[in-house]
Amino acid sequence: MSNDPLLQPYQLKHLHLRNRIMITSHEPAYSENGMPTERYRAYHVERAKAGVALTMTAGSAAVSLDSPPVFDNLLVYKDEIVPWMKDLTDECHEHGTAVMIQLTHLGRRTRWDKGEWLPAVSPSHRREPSHKAFPKKIEDWDIDRIIKDYTDAAERMYAAGLDGIELQAYGHLMDQFWSPLTNTLEGPYGGDTDNRLRFTFDLLKSIRQRVGNEFIVGLRYTGDEMLPGGLNAEDGLSISQRLKESGMVDFLNVVRGHIDTDAGLTDVIPIQGMRNSPHLDFAGEIRSATDFPVFHAAKIPDVATARYAIASGKVDMVGMTRAHMTDPHIVRKIIAGQEDSIRPCVGANYCLDRIYQGGAAFCIHNAATGRELSMPHTIPAAPQRKKIVIVGAGPGGLEAARVAAERGHEVVVFEAASDAGGQILLTSQSPRRHEMISIIDWRMQQCEAMGVTFHFNTYAEADTVLAEKPDAVIVATGGLPDTEVLASGNELVVSTWDIISRSVKPGSNVLLFDDAGDHAALQAAEVIANSGARVEIMTPDRSFAPEVMAMNLVPYMRTLQQKDVTFTVTYRLHSVSRDGNELVATVGSDYDDGSRDFTQSRRIDQVVINHGTLPLDDLYFDLKPHSVNEGEVNYSDLIDGQPQKLNKNSEGQFQLFRIGDAVSARNTHAAIYDALRLVKDL
Ligand SMILES: Cc1cc2nc3c(=O)[nH]c(=O)nc-3n(C[C@H](O)[C@H](O)[C@H](O)COP(=O)(O)O)c2cc1C
Ligand code: SF4
Numbered sequence: 029m030s031n032d033p034l035l036q037p038y039q040l041k042h043l044h045l046r047n048r049i050m051i052t053s054h055e056p057a058y059s060e061n062g063m064p065t066e067r068y069r070a071y072h073v074e075r076a077k078a079g080v081a082l083t084m085t086a087g088s089a090a091v092s093l094d095s096p097p098v099f100d101n102l103l104v105y106k107d108e109i110v111p112w113m114k115d116l117t118d119e120c121h122e123h124g125t126a127v128m129i130q131l132t133h134l135g136r137r138t139r140w141d142k143g144e145w146l147p148a149v150s151p152s153h154r155r156e157p158s159h160k161a162f163p164k165k166i167e168d169w170d171i172d173r174i175i176k177d178y179t180d181a182a183e184r185m186y187a188a189g190l191d192g193i194e195l196q197a198y199g200h201l202m203d204q205f206w207s208p209l210t211n212t213l214e215g216p217y218g219g220d221t222d223n224r225l226r227f228t229f230d231l232l233k234s235i236r237q238r239v240g241n242e243f244i245v246g247l248r249y250t251g252d253e254m255l256p257g258g259l260n261a262e263d264g265l266s267i268s269q270r271l272k273e274s275g276m277v278d279f280l281n282v283v284r285g286h287i288d289t290d291a292g293l294t295d296v297i298p299i300q301g302m303r304n305s306p307h308l309d310f311a312g313e314i315r316s317a318t319d320f321p322v323f324h325a326a327k328i329p330d331v332a333t334a335r336y337a338i339a340s341g342k343v344d345m346v347g348m349t350r351a352h353m354t355d356p357h358i359v360r361k362i363i364a365g366q367e368d369s370i371r372p373c374v375g376a377n378y379c380l381d382r383i384y385q386g387g388a389a390f391c392i393h394n395a396a397t398g399r400e401l402s403m404p405h406t407i408p409a410a411p412q413r414k415k416i417v418i419v420g421a422g423p424g425g426l427e428a429a430r431v432a433a434e435r436g437h438e439v440v441v442f443e444a445a446s447d448a449g450g451q452i453l454l455t456s457q458s459p460r461r462h463e464m465i466s467i468i469d470w471r472m473q474q475c476e477a478m479g480v481t482f483h484f485n486t487y488a489e490a491d492t493v494l495a496e497k498p499d500a501v502i503v504a505t506g507g508l509p510d511t512e513v514l515a516s517g518n519e520l521v522v523s524t525w526d527i528i529s530r531s532v533k534p535g536s537n538v539l540l541f542d543d544a545g546d547h548a549a550l551q552a553a554e555v556i557a558n559s560g561a562r563v564e565i566m567t568p569d570r571s572f573a574p575e576v577m578a579m580n581l582v583p584y585m586r587t588l589q590q591k592d593v594t595f596t597v598t599y600r601l602h603s604v605s606r607d608g609n610e611l612v613a614t615v616g617s618d619y620d621d622g623s624r625d626f627t628q629s630r631r632i633d634q635v636v637i638n639h640g641t642l643p644l645d646d647l648y649f650d651l652k653p654h655s656v657n658e659g660e661v662n663y664s665d666l667i668d669g670q671p672q673k674l675n676k677n678s679e680g681q682f683q684l685f686r687i688g689d690a691v692s693a694r695n696t697h698a699a700i701y702d703a704l705r706l707v708k709d710l
Pocket of ligand 1 (some may be wrong): 052053054055056086087088130196248297325326327328329347348349350351378380383389
């Protein structure tokens with residue numbers, strides 16, 4: 029038996045947990061009509077097979093009709109969920125993983141124009157800044173109804189054979205009762221602490237009456253709202269004690285902070301560039317004060333920190349949630365002594381930010397997560413060894429190299445630069461986003477271990493590639509910034525890449541025209557603003573930086589709002605001209621219908637353009653006539669997971685494909701997904 033603290037079993041009442049690593053509840057938005065169907069199940073089963081001790085399914089599974097999901101959450105108020113949850117649970121159990129689910133009523137943290145268009149309810153009329161519904165103030169009949177809904181939902185999960193449930197109490201209805209900031213009720217459910225906790229204890233009693241004392245019931249709750257006038261750490265400790273002493277709760281899953289704003293949420297669930305394990309000590313304080321089972325997760329991305337969390341006795345079960353989205357096989361790799369090969373979570377938060385924009389949670393650099401039914405986490409060997417030449421060692425090219433090498437192919441990579449990384453080399457220039465370089469480092473480590481040959485400082489021409497006599501060629505040459513977007517004055521502007529790479533010095537009074545809405549604009553703005561310059565970020569869109577998304581925006585705003593930065597939306601830069609030492613920018617608007625003049629001008633000393641990239645595709649077009657498929661991809665076969673078989677050119681010598689930004693400007697996930705889904709069948 030290993031003496032690794034992480035691999036020690038844990039006994040929670042009657043439940044044997046095989047190690048100390050859990051996945052905390054997170055809604056990946058893979059459900060279909062609120063049901064955890066095959067895709068949802070496959071996602072959890074992949075992680076169960078690899079050894080995680082406990083998976084807390086769902087995230088904010090909705091118990092009531094007036095708690096409509098904001099991101100495709102499971103609908104536990106429907107009876108039809110029982111067989112789906114039973115299938116998921118049974119299959120995870122077969123692999124030794126315990127299964128629980130998080131149940132909730134969102135209270136004001138939702139919208140009235142979702143689901144059945146019922147009013148949101150909360151113990152006050154106070155609006156939640158994030159979701160913006162003005163809630164109805166909860167009435168007695170709502171309370172009775174919602175307690176019954178929770179109880180029915182708990183019974184459904186009991187019937188489905190789950191090991192337990194967790195009630196969500198941070199930012200949702202339950203702690204909206206707790207917090208003086210969101211509870212203005214009078215009478216039995218408002219006022220002093222006892223009254224504000226009454227809803228929770230009434231609910232727990234009702235659940236216990238229905239499912240008995242054996243079924244595991246825990247709370248995931250904030251132990252300190254960290255808001256003026258909100259619940260503080262002392263209140264949190266007192267609530268923790270009361271929960272324990274009630275005898276109705278089996279574990280405390282500790283959170284610190286508030287999630288009613290994007291900034292608050294980002295402090296609760298920190299992203300890249302923010303401190304690791306910021307709330308671990310706090311969770312440890314609750315554990316030592318209560319001497320009760322404590323679970324906790326908040327940016328504990330690596331095994332060493334997780335091990336410390338357990339070894340130091342701060343928590344009983346450590347959550348590695350996003351870490352498992354990046355690498356589902358963490359536990360298997362720890363057991364096998366392969367910790368070094370764990371794909372690292374880089375805190376990009378693409379997963380979480382996407383669900384708030386209505387998408388499914390995808391990991392920025394594991395394209396198989398959430399696609400377990402079609403994309404492998406472990407690449408099978410190819411029936412026949414081939415020679416694969418890859419041009420470009422950015423994220424897409426390196427993923428192609430890694431997957432091809434896993435297939436057992438001979439792989440040769442050409443890269444014009446002296447280092448691998450492509451655009452990620454630029455991204456990671458920002459100290460805050462430096463963790464991104466692990467996307468490259470991990471792939472380089474994997475490729476080197478599998479014997480991939482790299483030729484750096486080599487600008488591959490068609491002849492270079494042909495001389496290799498490849499069976500397949502992947503062009504992953506990326507793109508270069510497209511700044512030719514103005515009616516005149518294109519020669520007077522610089523690109524965001526020029527600024528981020530420091531190849532051009534920031535001016536002192538800068539107009540940054542962002543027509544792509546992605547990280548590059550804000551990253552360049554940060555460099556400019558940090559130099560002491562004034563910068564105006566202008567976009568023709570109705571909001572700025574839409575591709576950066578909510579939680580990723582937080583650290584940018586924390587920097588930019590401290591500096592001399594202004595934001596202008598709905599205006600478009602038309603042209604730039606020179607006037608002595610100054611530049612004159614002419615600005616218009618897409619809303620201009622000619623009835624009045626929208627035109628403005630700016631006098632600045634530098635114009636920076638962010639407008640995506642244009643593909644570097646010369647090599648691809650040079651190679652096309654030499655290939656059997658003339659570069660064509662059969663999309664049906666690609667999507668069905670079939671090998672590419674097109675043979676259009678009897679003289680052709682190899683298959684040819686291009687991926688990532690060498691096709692069109694997209695993002696890191698797209699480049700990696702292009703590579704995985706193509707090369708897994710080569
Ligand atoms: C896609 C996604 C959805 C999440 N949804 C929920 C949720 O519904 N309820 C919840 O309590 N936590 C949710 N979380 C937060 C996680 O449970 C966890 O606290 C957070 O990711 C920090 O842990 P980590 O750093 O190990 O990922 C979500 C996280 C992610 C990535
Ligand atoms: S998208 Fe980023 S934060 Fe989310 S799991 Fe992947 S690496 Fe981690």
